[in-house]
Amino acid sequence: MKILVLLSQVPDTTARIAFTNDNTQYDGNGVTFIVNPYDEWYALVRALELKEAAGAGSVTTITVGGADTDATIRKGLAIGADEAVRVDVQPSDGLQVAEHIAAYAKDKGFDLILAGKETIDHNGGQVGAMVAELLDLPYVPLASKLDVADGKATVERDVPGGVEVVEVALPLVLSAAKGMAEQRIPNMRGIMAARTKPLNVVAAGALDAVAGTVKFELPPPKGAVKLIPAEEAGKLIELLHTEAKVI
Amino acid sequence: MSTIVFIDSRGEKIPKAAQEAVSYASKMAGGPVTAVTFGAAQGLESLGAQGAAKVIVARGLTAVDGQQLTRLVCDVATKEGATSIVCVHDATGKAVAPRVAARLKAGHVAGAIALPEGSRFTRNVFSGKARAFVEVTSPIKVISLMPNSIAITKGEGTANVEEYSGDVGTARINVKEVRKAGSGIPLPEAEIVVSAGRGMKGPEHWGPVEELANLLHGATACSRPVADMHWRPHHEHVGQTGVAIRPNCYIAIGISGAIQHLAGVNQSKVIAVINNDPEAPFFKAADYGIVGDAFEVLPKLIEAAKKLNAER
Numbered sequence A: 001m002k003i004l005v006l007l008s009q010v011p012d013t014t015a016r017i018a019f020t021n022d023n024t025q026y027d028g029n030g031v032t033f034i035v036n037p038y039d040e041w042y043a044l045v046r047a048l049e050l051k052e053a054a055g056a057g058s059v060t061t062i063t064v065g066g067a068d069t070d071a072t073i074r075k076g077l078a079i080g081a082d083e084a085v086r087v088d089v090q091p092s093d094g095l096q097v098a099e100h101i102a103a104y105a106k107d108k109g110f111d112l113i114l115a116g117k118e119t120i121d122h123n124g125g126q127v128g129a130m131v132a133e134l135l136d137l138p139y140v141p142l143a144s145k146l147d148v149a150d151g152k153a154t155v156e157r158d159v160p161g162g163v164e165v166v167e168v169a170l171p172l173v174l175s176a177a178k179g180m181a182e183q184r185i186p187n188m189r190g191i192m193a194a195r196t197k198p199l200n201v202v203a204a205g206a207l208d209a210v211a212g213t214v215k216f217e218l219p220p221p222k223g224a225v226k227l228i229p230a231e232e233a234g235k236l237i238e239l240l241h242t243e244a245k246v247i
Numbered sequence B: 001m002s003t004i005v006f007i008d009s010r011g012e013k014i015p016k017a018a019q020e021a022v023s024y025a026s027k028m029a030g031g032p033v034t035a036v037t038f039g040a041a042q043g044l045e046s047l048g049a050q051g052a053a054k055v056i057v058a059r060g061l062t063a064v065d066g067q068q069l070t071r072l073v074c075d076v077a078t079k080e081g082a083t084s085i086v087c088v089h090d091a092t093g094k095a096v097a098p099r100v101a102a103r104l105k106a107g108h109v110a111g112a113i114a115l116p117e118g119s120r121f122t123r124n125v126f127s128g129k130a131r132a133f134v135e136v137t138s139p140i141k142v143i144s145l146m147p148n149s150i151a152i153t154k155g156e157g158t159a160n161v162e163e164y165s166g167d168v169g170t171a172r173i174n175v176k177e178v179r180k181a182g183s184g185i186p187l188p189e190a191e192i193v194v195s196a197g198r199g200m201k202g203p204e205h206w207g208p209v210e211e212l213a214n215l216l217h218g219a220t221a222c223s224r225p226v227a228d229m230h231w232r233p234h235h236e237h238v239g240q241t242g243v244a245i246r247p248n249c250y251i252a253i254g255i256s257g258a259i260q261h262l263a264g265v266n267q268s269k270v271i272a273v274i275n276n277d278p279e280a281p282f283f284k285a286a287d288y289g290i291v292g293d294a295f296e297v298l299p300k301l302i303e304a305a306k307k308l309n310a311e312r
């Protein structure tokens, strides 16, 4: 089985959020960057588990981004991916990311393409579905469980008010959510091996931008908290009803 | 210049998020819009009140197969000459809206939270820690509306309901089983959420948390370690790596307020925090706070909620 995992780089979950250039760019100064948690913990680890269970196949990661993402990509290799691809361009929106990935994956015969549920910086939840459309493949978003047997995938997906179990013939694209696998911490051997695994940089085709972020804004600061003495805790319910009018 | 809106309304009632999307589309268009839906939807003519002049329903489609639904939406969009396509940013919308955008080479605004100014849309980024203004330059725009972002229009009028008769191809996604997550209100739709964390000490202490949620007609949620330790089911885990919610009222009990937790709940309209540590970071993000022991505070809240229910 040939598996492609879409791997994106994001600021660490505790990173300070600030912007530069008149609020048009994220300020990455002094920020640690990590593999997007959904891509690493769920999509990549499940891909590795499936390959290990089958005892054959390969796991390739693909990232659309500049050379500044190489260290993050090596982390994916340290966890166990066989090889990595980087499409060398700074994408301006999700559709561009998807078009670059689809252009690479088109003739490679991947059985499974796994994305994360969403990036924790851009929060689009869109790239996986776009890749699927561009490759004319089925797509299952928000998958919390994935098994493969006899050329068919059985997937559990989160839907409003519950979970659906669906069956889809390979190849397919899905987005991985919590539940699909458990996080793996790379060991020393993995980290050493990652140094010599292939990281193939490919040139990006030219694309037109159809959308892009023109400005960022931080939310207005929160007012001070209104404290209620613990002995009169019941007053909270009263205030939520009469003052805040939310219950 | 016309606007269509795609919604998932397969039951007897039209979901709140679907009504919001139709209201949004019609406000954005400044006039009536065409709604597109599928399955055994009922009462669709009532969408006229939110600004739909026409509703096109594909009765033959009953499950979410993104490819079929994308063909449906694109077919209607072409026939109507649509320049704006509005969807809901939920599980169904995420299977369809980005596909429609990719098919039409259209800019996609994933999770708009307000009406646009011209072609400039607002959405949350960095898990609610910032907002981004997105400019769409393509002739066709696809906008997915974040649930609970705008008020539902309560106008007059009934929509004309038409059955869709085109060909959307065969399904490639086969639904084997549907498991409902309990009888309660689904977390992303709940307007009131009562949530608890590791401060509750163990799963055996969740009775009062559930009781308070029931009394307030809300849903229950939890922090990540609580789900990881299997004190509560995974679908209750809220935060950056769990479900992101934006209820009108979020009550957090025995949760410290770590940045990753806040990232999933900071869009709540009002936040109330109960924690025995006055230094808990959550108080900085709260509108109301009680510094106290959850095991003493919860019975008082339950009593007050019962009193409130008896009065209203």
Ligand SMILES: Cc1cc2nc3c(=O)[nH]c(=O)nc-3n(C[C@H](O)[C@H](O)[C@H](O)COP(=O)(O)OP(=O)(O)OC[C@H]3O[C@@H](n4cnc5c(N)ncnc54)[C@H](O)[C@@H]3O)c2cc1C
Binding pocket: A013, A037, B196, B197, B198, B199, B200, B222, B223, B224, B225, B226, B237, B238, B239, B240, B241, B242, B253, B254, B255, B256, B257, B258, B259, B260, B261, B264, B274, B275, B276, B277, B280, B292, B293, B294, B295
């Ligand atoms: C990449 C990453 C992603 C993460 N994603 C998420 C996420 O999506 N959601 C999430 O929740 N966490 C997430 N976390 C974990 C997060 O950092 C915190 O560890 C977690 O939120 C803490 O949960 P908690 O507040 O329940 O527990 P604790 O931090 O242990 O806090 C318990 C709180 O209860 C209070 N308390 C104790 N006893 C009582 C009592 N008797 N009465 C009242 N209060 C009491 C304590 O003062 C304390 O503030 C993530 C972490 C990482 C690194």
Ligand SMILES: Nc1ncnc2c1ncn2[C@@H]1O[C@H](COP(=O)(O)O)[C@@H](O)[C@H]1O
Binding pocket: A005, A006, A007, A008, A009, A036, A038, A039, A062, A063, A064, A065, A091, A094, A097, A114, A115, A116, A117, A118, A119, A122, A123, A124, A125, A126, A127, A128
């Ligand atoms: N620049 C990128 N390179 C590779 N994969 C990406 C990139 N951006 C997003 N993805 C993948 O698409 C998923 C959804 O991203 P998004 O639509 O931005 O929320 C992520 O979890 C990744 O798996």
